Amino acid sequence: MESEFIAQLLDLGITGLFITYLVWANKIQTKRLDEYVARLLTTLATLEDEREKGFDKVRDRYDEIVDRYNTERDKLLNDITVKIDEGLRLIHQKHEEERIERLTRRPKPSK
Numbered sequence: 001m002e003s004e005f006i007a008q009l010l011d012l013g014i015t016g017l018f019i020t021y022l023v024w025a026n027k028i029q030t031k032r033l034d035e036y037v038a039r040l041l042t043t044l045a046t047l048e049d050e051r052e053k054g055f056d057k058v059r060d061r062y063d064e065i066v067d068r069y070n071t072e073r074d075k076l077l078n079d080i081t082v083k084i085d086e087g088l089r090l091i092h093q094k095h096e097e098e099r100i101e102r103l104t105r106r107p108k109p110s111k
Contacts, residue, residue, distance in 0.1 A: 009016030 009020055012019070
């Protein structure tokens with residue numbers, strides 16, 4: 001079968017040789033293209049992994065910053081609440097002292 005094919009190509013003369021060259025060149029080019037695509041896909045996968053790692057680093061940094069500011073905000077709110085409560089307690093205490101002082105100064109009504 002194969003020898004018949006070769007015989008037919010030889011019968012065609014230069015055209016047979018050219019057809020043989022085209023088939024051989026196509027086979028070589030296809031092999032090169034397949035290797036190139038394989039390398040390209042490997043490189044693409046590597047770049048995709050690096051991009052994902054970069055996104056993860058940015059995401060982790062963002063979470064860290066948000067957590068830090070949330071902690072600072074909670075501490076500030078707690079400090080403000082304590083100071084307001086202390087101020088209100090002092091105001092209430094002062095008001096009670098003034099009320100007691102007014103009551104003790106008030107002259108007693110005569111009967």
